Structures are given as C-alpha cells and as structure tokens.
Amino acid sequence: MTMLEVRAVSHQYGLKQVLDHVTFSVEKGELFGIVGPNGSGKTTLLKLISKELPLVSGEITISGQPLSALSAKQWARMAAVLPQTAETAYGYTVKETVALGRYAHQRGLFPTWTKEDEAAVQEALAAVGLIDKIDEPLERLSGGERQRAYLARALAQEPQLLLLDEPTNHMDISGQVRLLDRLVEAARSRGLTVVAVFHDMNVASLYCDRVIVLKEGKTAALGAPADVMTPALLQEVFAAPVVRQAHPAAAKPVFSFVPKGKEESPAAGLRLSFLDDAAVLAARKPLRVLSSALIGAGFQWATHFVNRQVGLDYDCRDAEEDMHRYLEQRGFLPERTVGMMTAVDVRDAVWVQEEGEAFLVAVMATAGVGNAIDAARSWQHKPFAVKPGTINMVVVIDGRLTDAAFVQAVMTATEAKAKALADRSVCDPETGTVATGTSTDSLAVAATQTGRTFAYAGTATELGRAIGRLVYEAVTEALDRYKRRRGRP
Amino acid sequence: MPKGSRNLPKPFTRMCSSKTLMYALAVTTAVLSLLVGISTGSLSIPFSSIIGILAAEWFGVPLPSDIPADWVPIVMAIRLPRVALAFLVGASLAMAGAAFQGLLKNALADPYTLGVSSGASVGAVLVIFLGWQWPLFGTFTLPVVSILFGMATLAAVLAFTRAVERQLSVETIILAGIIFGAFFSALISLMIALTGEELRQIISWLMGSVAMRGWKYSGLLLPFFLIGAVVLIANARELNAFAFGEAAALHVGVDVTRRKVIILTAAALLTGAAVSVSGTIGFVGLVVPHMVRLVCGPNYRVLLPLSLLYGGAFLVLADVAARTIIEPRELPIGVITSLIGAPLFAVLFFRKTRRKMG
Incomplete structure (x- = not known):
C-alpha cells in the first residue's frame, strides 16, 4: 500500500528553483530517507509534505488523499513531524508537551481528556523511555531527552506517517544512535512509515530502506542505499571526494569524505631511531596502515612503528596488553602506533628505500629464523606455543593506495620475503623443507595517501616491482645480519 | 537528576500543582479584593455589612437593622459599579496580555507594547475631540470606535510586519508596534494641542480611571x-x-x-473594550499573566x-491604592499600575534574560 506519493513536485523561492519535478512514492512500513547537501531542497520537500509550505506545483497524497483535501487536524491524525530543533517552551512539563500530540484527536470547543488520550500519551512516553520524567519541566531535560519528548508527542498523534527533519542534528553520537534506534523500533512495532531528511549519508545508509538523493532540487538517485549511494554519485552530489567502505558490523556501506590536504611528501619525514629495546620508525604525518601487528592491526592511521625487542623467554599470554602498557610508558599513543615484537636484536634492523618516478618506497625489516616454518607443510607441526615474531617488516609508500593496492602490497611483500628465505636456504627444522617465513611474522604496509594514486601493487606494477625488490633486499640483509650476530659468541 | 540539568531557581518551577487549590486561592483573592474595594473609601464599610447589603439587594433578604440605610446607595450605586468595572478591565487586560504573549511566543509582549491600546486611545480621543455620537450606537460610540481602532491597529501592525518579512517574527511585530504606538501618541498630542474645552476630558480619560463611570460602562x-x-x-x-x-x-x-486571527482578534477585542471604558492602563496585561x-x-x-481572576483583583486593589494614597484626592489608576508594573517588568526581564544565558 502506498503511504506517501509525491508526483512532479516543484517549488520556487522567488526566482530560485529549489525543487524540480521530484517524484517518488513510499510504501507503508518503509523507512525512507531524503539525502542531499545543504540547499538541495530536502527540507523544502519535507515542508511541502507537512503543509508548512503551500504546494504550488505537483501533487502530494497521503494514503491516497491529496494534501489540499486534508484539514490541519485531518493531516495531523495521519502524519506527525519530529523537527530538527523544536523551540523550547519554558515551564511546560513533559506530559503537557506530549499531550499536545492529542490535539488533532480531540473534538469540540472544550474537549475532555479521554481515556484514549491518556493511554496514547502514556504509551508514547513508555516507547521513548521518559515515563519517569513525566512531570519534569522540559527545560530540565538534556537535549537528547527533549528530542525524545518531541518524538513522544509525534507518537501520541498516532500517525501512520512520521516525518523527520534531521532529527539528530544537534546531538552527540551516542544520543543520535539511541534516538534513531528507539525511533526505528517504535516505527517497526507500530507499522509506521518514516520519511526522514538526513544530511549524514552514513545515518541514511544505516537506517533507511530506500533513499532519494537530491541535487539542486533534482532527483539524483532513488533506491536502496547500497544500490544507489555509489561514491561516484555522492562525489558528484556533494562535490567532494567520497570513499565508500563496508560497515564493520552491519551489511551496509559507510562513506567518508576526503579532506583536501596539502600535497607534500612526508617520506622525507620518516625517521628511524633506536631505543635500548626497540627500533622506532616515525612519520611526520599519520600514514594509512594495513598491518597484522600486535597493536594497530587491520586498517589504521599511525605515525609510529615500534618494533620492540623482547627476550626469548618472554611470556606471550598477555602480549597485547603488555605491549599497550609498554607503548604508553615510552610516550607513544597506542591509537596512533603500530606495535610489533621480535626476539631479534633490533639494532640489526635494515632500512632500504627507493625513489621511483614520483613515488618512494621504504622498507624496514628485522629477521630471525628461530621459528622458521614452511607454510605449505605447517600442518605437520605439533601445536606449539606462539613465540615473538621474528621477521617483522614495515613497508612505507609515498603515494595514494586503494584498498586493493594495500592487499596486493601485502601479497607482494610476503612473496618476496619467502623468496629471500628460500635463496638463503632457511629451512623448516621440523619438515626439513625450505621455510616460507616464521610462525609469527608481522607485516605493516603504510601509505601517505597523498600524491600519485596506485590502484594496484601486484608484482607486475611499478610499485609492486619496487616493493618486491626492496623487501627481498631488506630481508636478505637482515638474515645476513642475524646470521653474523648468531655466529658471534 | 538527569545529566545536563541545571538547578533552576525555584520560582521557575511550579509551586502549586493542585488545580483545585490554585483556583480556590484565585477565587478567594478575587472575592477578598472586591470586598476590600467596596469597603475602602472616605467611609469605611465592614465586610459583613457589604455582604448584608448585597444579600438584601440581590436576594431580597431583609437588611440587618444595624446597617445604616444610606450605606446601601454608597455600595450599590458608587462603590460596586466602580469595583466591578475595575475588575472587568483588569481581567480583560490580563487575559489579552496572556494571549498576546502566548501567540507571539514572547512573555514580554502585551497589548500596550503592540500598540493596540494606543490605537484604541486614538479612537477614543477622536470621539471626544470631535464630539461624535453616532445615532445607531449612542453612548456605545466611544467604545465601538475605540475597539475598531484597536483592531485596525493590530491589523496594521501585522500587515506592516508581514511586508517587512514573511515570517512575522516577534521582534519585528514588537518593533512595528512601537512605531505605530509612537505615531499614535503624536496623533493624540496633536488632538490635545488643537482641542479647547475637551482637554480635561481627554487628559483624564488618557490617564485611565474607573471612577464615576456607573454601571453603564461595565455594561458596555x-x-x-x-x-x-x-x-x-x-x-x-x-x-x-x-x-x-x-x-x-x-x-x-x-x-x-x-487560529492566529481568532486569538489576536479576541485579544484585541478585550484590549480595545477595556481601553475604551477606562483609558490606557498599562502593565496589567504584562505583569499579571507573568x-x-x-x-x-x-x-x-x-x-x-x-x-x-488575578488581573481583576490586581486592578481592584490598584484602584483602592489610587483613591487612598493621597486622600481625598485621587491618583490616576494607570499611574499606580505603571509604578508597580514597570519595576516588576524590569525584574522579570532581568531574570528571564539571565535564565536564557544559563
């Protein structure tokens, strides 16, 4: 059943065309988002639906009835609005505020407060979790609670259609999530249809079944967020670079704007230094890192890469927590640091770099092969206690890498490492075959995300070639240093 | 206590919650003020005698023998009409003020600040100045013209505001009211300057009074x-x-x-009618609802x-003050309400602004 139908709606403020033949329909029970940058006409569209602005051109129907045929009261029995910020009326209690939602249901010059009115108000207050604040004056509530009180007022109208105008605009992140979760729950349990204006694409993507994307009053896209909210479209609509990624927990896309930064090469700002028990690579600006390190695994922005040396007898059980503490004690921000461990003497760290055409690759590696293992035959090993990783690598690239390039860089680096081990005839002592690595190797691929863009970093690409050669060089040299130190008593 | 809540000063929360209690208190205050109003004067009449006289006059109960017969006309013909008029005027102004404040979403608005009472005054002064007496209206001419002027002023203020900006913002409405008010004051001054024998009548009307009006004005x-x-x-x-x-x-x-038109019209009706029978009595509509x-x-x-109820009571008591402070002479009631109202207004404004700033 179609709850709301908007047909060829246009609107002008003076000579300015703010809406141009916008057409869409919303089914009963849908959560529909109106998305677009400031001035795209989304609030105007909502105001036309809520009769705040006169409909001049086009047609809007609610449950099949045209807006013009509905009186203010009839409209308010079918639809309710949760505004962006409501003016606070001083002195009104929560209950008096919510009771206003019953206005459209009351009849006569001096209507009485019926049982149905009271039940609707109580139920609405329960739905938003404000029952215990019922007699509290509105101005004593926090911003989020106040917005919930207005949501309760809208619910008390017992509408079929709920209109939201950036309902969480002035709320902190936890308030936003709480309000939207309550809202979705209340809407679903009542079979409410929700039409919401969102300026935050991520909120729209997470909560909406379908969205309309407006650009300068025109429909730029209409459909499910995952289908229509493509980076190309959003980039065009918002006139700013947008990156789309998967949400970590929900099967929905999330979007990030890319701020325009100053184009400078921070690779020159890389500095390798040594503490008594760690090799520290520091960058002047945060680098985007994909790593398997103990601290800062996964995708991360980091300024420091700490390769910490621990004894062979190091107890690995609380390694992550211990490393966290270690970093804090040494004055590193754990949130901004990639932390690795090794049993190798960190003074043997190898540092090589190569300047390509308009890019630069640098590799830091430490290597020890006490746990050397052949990945293809590791199933023959007995389960064993994990010891500190012994081949640790940090690959820094001055350039802009796509996610694919990051993963390919990891592959390229890993393959080059395996080859270095093979060429130095490092063997898996258990199986007697050539080792491909050690059991706890760490790798971090870091990129400045400025300058030239690399879509790929496979072995056939210019970048991949540089990574492969440098990793091979660095690991080989690190193995040699390890051997030399081991050779010395 | 919720996070982020502030400890508001006590008066901004409600001190009474029981409606019955609130109404009982207000009715008692109103009745007491009426009794005080009737009782006070060059001749002090005890409450019991007032009740006796009213019972005799309205319900035919025999007049108690201890009440002098000449008190009856004092109560019924002089004091009661005066007190009743004061009550009705005060009640009208207070309700109109409350409505204006609600509609304009500004607790500091009242009929006076919006120029409605100035407009009504121009109408009334014009009637006195020109000595109008329309055949169909007779003695109703002055209040009718006054009310028409009051409503025309409101319409003009709103039309002007709408011409300035479509949203009809409170600030603009109040500013427009001040502009119109100033213009009407000039018109009144002009008529005063041009007038001859009606001068006294105009001045005393302007200063506001509920004295010696009899039942006629209450009836109007x-x-x-x-x-x-x-x-x-x-x-x-x-x-x-x-x-x-x-x-x-x-x-x-x-x-x-x-609804806006209905409420503004009703409020303008109350204001215009009150001004037409008693002159401009300021601050009642502002302070009482507040x-x-x-x-x-x-x-x-x-x-x-x-x-x-409280607006009526307030004006009855203000009238008592007006006629007792420098007995036997009388002060204009508008002077009393302004003397009380202006400082109160200042205090309320101070607190409101401070509360806004947290």
Missing part, C-alpha cells in the same frame, strides 16, 4: 469581555501549541492562520482563567 464592557474570555479560553490548547512555535502548532494539527505563569506554570488552560 461586559459583552466584549464575555466573548473575548470565552473565545480565548476555548483556544487555550491552541495557545499551548503556539508556545512551541508555529511550526509545532501546525504539526499537531492547529489551523495556524485561522506572575501567574511563575506560580502555576504556562499551561493556558489554567493560565487564562487565573489571569482573569
């Missing part, structure tokens, strides 16, 4: 008062909705434009009836 005011009061109280829920802003009122189903709001909360279902 009563129908307007009843219509205005009933219409406003019937629109209490709409006023509550307007307190949350026009958009919110629309969202809950209020026919905004129609004080009631502080004590009983902003809900118009309670605020309007209580403003009626």
Whole structure:
C-alpha cells in the first residue's frame, strides 16, 4: 500500500528553483530517507509534505488523499513531524508537551481528556523511555531527552506517517544512535512509515530502506542505499571526494569524505631511531596502515612503528596488553602506533628505500629464523606455543593506495620475503623443507595517501616491482645480519 | 537528576500543582479584593455589612437593622459599579496580555507594547475631540470606535510586519508596534494641542480611571469581555501549541492562520473594550499573566482563567491604592499600575534574560 506519493513536485523561492519535478512514492512500513547537501531542497520537500509550505506545483497524497483535501487536524491524525530543533517552551512539563500530540484527536470547543488520550500519551512516553520524567519541566531535560519528548508527542498523534527533519542534528553520537534506534523500533512495532531528511549519508545508509538523493532540487538517485549511494554519485552530489567502505558490523556501506590536504611528501619525514629495546620508525604525518601487528592491526592511521625487542623467554599470554602498557610508558599513543615484537636484536634492523618516478618506497625489516616454518607443510607441526615474531617488516609508500593496492602490497611483500628465505636456504627444522617465513611474522604496509594514486601493487606494477625488490633486499640483509650476530659468541 | 540539568531557581518551577487549590486561592483573592474595594473609601464599610447589603439587594433578604440605610446607595450605586468595572478591565487586560504573549511566543509582549491600546486611545480621543455620537450606537460610540481602532491597529501592525518579512517574527511585530504606538501618541498630542474645552476630558480619560463611570460602562464592557474570555479560553490548547512555535502548532494539527486571527482578534477585542471604558492602563496585561505563569506554570488552560481572576483583583486593589494614597484626592489608576508594573517588568526581564544565558 502506498503511504506517501509525491508526483512532479516543484517549488520556487522567488526566482530560485529549489525543487524540480521530484517524484517518488513510499510504501507503508518503509523507512525512507531524503539525502542531499545543504540547499538541495530536502527540507523544502519535507515542508511541502507537512503543509508548512503551500504546494504550488505537483501533487502530494497521503494514503491516497491529496494534501489540499486534508484539514490541519485531518493531516495531523495521519502524519506527525519530529523537527530538527523544536523551540523550547519554558515551564511546560513533559506530559503537557506530549499531550499536545492529542490535539488533532480531540473534538469540540472544550474537549475532555479521554481515556484514549491518556493511554496514547502514556504509551508514547513508555516507547521513548521518559515515563519517569513525566512531570519534569522540559527545560530540565538534556537535549537528547527533549528530542525524545518531541518524538513522544509525534507518537501520541498516532500517525501512520512520521516525518523527520534531521532529527539528530544537534546531538552527540551516542544520543543520535539511541534516538534513531528507539525511533526505528517504535516505527517497526507500530507499522509506521518514516520519511526522514538526513544530511549524514552514513545515518541514511544505516537506517533507511530506500533513499532519494537530491541535487539542486533534482532527483539524483532513488533506491536502496547500497544500490544507489555509489561514491561516484555522492562525489558528484556533494562535490567532494567520497570513499565508500563496508560497515564493520552491519551489511551496509559507510562513506567518508576526503579532506583536501596539502600535497607534500612526508617520506622525507620518516625517521628511524633506536631505543635500548626497540627500533622506532616515525612519520611526520599519520600514514594509512594495513598491518597484522600486535597493536594497530587491520586498517589504521599511525605515525609510529615500534618494533620492540623482547627476550626469548618472554611470556606471550598477555602480549597485547603488555605491549599497550609498554607503548604508553615510552610516550607513544597506542591509537596512533603500530606495535610489533621480535626476539631479534633490533639494532640489526635494515632500512632500504627507493625513489621511483614520483613515488618512494621504504622498507624496514628485522629477521630471525628461530621459528622458521614452511607454510605449505605447517600442518605437520605439533601445536606449539606462539613465540615473538621474528621477521617483522614495515613497508612505507609515498603515494595514494586503494584498498586493493594495500592487499596486493601485502601479497607482494610476503612473496618476496619467502623468496629471500628460500635463496638463503632457511629451512623448516621440523619438515626439513625450505621455510616460507616464521610462525609469527608481522607485516605493516603504510601509505601517505597523498600524491600519485596506485590502484594496484601486484608484482607486475611499478610499485609492486619496487616493493618486491626492496623487501627481498631488506630481508636478505637482515638474515645476513642475524646470521653474523648468531655466529658471534 | 538527569545529566545536563541545571538547578533552576525555584520560582521557575511550579509551586502549586493542585488545580483545585490554585483556583480556590484565585477565587478567594478575587472575592477578598472586591470586598476590600467596596469597603475602602472616605467611609469605611465592614465586610459583613457589604455582604448584608448585597444579600438584601440581590436576594431580597431583609437588611440587618444595624446597617445604616444610606450605606446601601454608597455600595450599590458608587462603590460596586466602580469595583466591578475595575475588575472587568483588569481581567480583560490580563487575559489579552496572556494571549498576546502566548501567540507571539514572547512573555514580554502585551497589548500596550503592540500598540493596540494606543490605537484604541486614538479612537477614543477622536470621539471626544470631535464630539461624535453616532445615532445607531449612542453612548456605545466611544467604545465601538475605540475597539475598531484597536483592531485596525493590530491589523496594521501585522500587515506592516508581514511586508517587512514573511515570517512575522516577534521582534519585528514588537518593533512595528512601537512605531505605530509612537505615531499614535503624536496623533493624540496633536488632538490635545488643537482641542479647547475637551482637554480635561481627554487628559483624564488618557490617564485611565474607573471612577464615576456607573454601571453603564461595565455594561458596555461586559459583552466584549464575555466573548473575548470565552473565545480565548476555548483556544487555550491552541495557545499551548503556539508556545512551541508555529511550526509545532501546525504539526499537531492547529489551523495556524485561522487560529492566529481568532486569538489576536479576541485579544484585541478585550484590549480595545477595556481601553475604551477606562483609558490606557498599562502593565496589567504584562505583569499579571507573568506572575501567574511563575506560580502555576504556562499551561493556558489554567493560565487564562487565573489571569482573569488575578488581573481583576490586581486592578481592584490598584484602584483602592489610587483613591487612598493621597486622600481625598485621587491618583490616576494607570499611574499606580505603571509604578508597580514597570519595576516588576524590569525584574522579570532581568531574570528571564539571565535564565536564557544559563
């Protein structure tokens, strides 16, 4: 059943065309988002639906009835609005505020407060979790609670259609999530249809079944967020670079704007230094890192890469927590640091770099092969206690890498490492075959995300070639240093 | 206590919560003020005698023998009409003020600040100045012209505001009211300058008085008062909705434009009628609803009836003060209300602004 139908709606403020033949329909029970940058006409569209602005051109129907045929009261029995910020009326209690939602249901010059009115108000207050604040004056509530009180007022109208105008605009992140979760729950349990204006694409993507994307009053896209909210479209609509990624927990896309930064090469700002028990690579600006390190695994922005040396007898059980503490004690921000461990003497760290055409690759590696293992035959090993990783690598690239390039860089680096081990005839002592690595190797691929863009970093690409050669060089040299130190008593 | 809540000063929360108690208190205050009003004067009449006289006159109970017979005309013909008029005028102004404040979403608005009473004054002064007596209206000419002028002023203020900006913002309405008020003051001054023998009449009318008007004026005011009061109280829920802003009122189903016109018209009717029978008596419409709001909360279902009762009581007592402070001479009642009202206004404004700034 179609709850709301908007047909060829246009609107002008003076000579300015703010809406141009916008057409869409919303089914009963849908959560529909109106998305677009400031001035795209989304609030105007909502105001036309809520009769705040006169409909001049086009047609809007609610449950099949045209807006013009509905009186203010009839409209308010079918639809309710949760505004962006409501003016606070001083002195009104929560209950008096919510009771206003019953206005459209009351009849006569001096209507009485019926049982149905009271039940609707109580139920609405329960739905938003404000029952215990019922007699509290509105101005004593926090911003989020106040917005919930207005949501309760809208619910008390017992509408079929709920209109939201950036309902969480002035709320902190936890308030936003709480309000939207309550809202979705209340809407679903009542079979409410929700039409919401969102300026935050991520909120729209997470909560909406379908969205309309407006650009300068025109429909730029209409459909499910995952289908229509493509980076190309959003980039065009918002006139700013947008990156789309998967949400970590929900099967929905999330979007990030890319701020325009100053184009400078921070690779020159890389500095390798040594503490008594760690090799520290520091960058002047945060680098985007994909790593398997103990601290800062996964995708991360980091300024420091700490390769910490621990004894062979190091107890690995609380390694992550211990490393966290270690970093804090040494004055590193754990949130901004990639932390690795090794049993190798960190003074043997190898540092090589190569300047390509308009890019630069640098590799830091430490290597020890006490746990050397052949990945293809590791199933023959007995389960064993994990010891500190012994081949640790940090690959820094001055350039802009796509996610694919990051993963390919990891592959390229890993393959080059395996080859270095093979060429130095490092063997898996258990199986007697050539080792491909050690059991706890760490790798971090870091990129400045400025300058030239690399879509790929496979072995056939210019970048991949540089990574492969440098990793091979660095690991080989690190193995040699390890051997030399081991050779010395 | 919720996070982020502030400890508001006590007066901004409600001190009474029981409606029955609030109404009982207001009715008692109103009745007492009426008794004080009738009792006070060059000849002091005890409450018991007043009740005896009223019982005799209205219900045919025999007049108690200890009450001198010549007290009856003093109570019935002089004091009661005066007190009744004061009560009706005070009640009208307070209700009109409450309505203006609610509709304009500004607790500091009143008929006076919006220029409605200035407009009504111009009408009244014009009638005196020209000595008008329209055949169809007779003695109703002055209040009718006054009311028409009051409403025309309101329409002009709103039209001017709309011409300045479409949103009809409170600041602009008040500014427009000040402009019109200043212009009307000039018109009144012009008529005073040009007038001859009506000067005294105009001046004393302007300063506001409920003295020596008899029952006639109360009779003139009563129908307007009843219509205005009933219409406003019937629109209490709409006023509550307007307190949350026009958009919110629309969202809950209020026919905004129609209700706005109805409420403004009713309030202008009350103002114009009150001004026409008593002159411009300032600050009643501002201070009384505000004080009631502080004590009983902003809900118009309670605020309007209580403003009626307290507004009436306030003006009756102000009139008592006006005629007793420099006995046997009388002060203009408008002077008394302004002397009390202006400082109160200042205090309320101070507190309101401070509260806004947290």
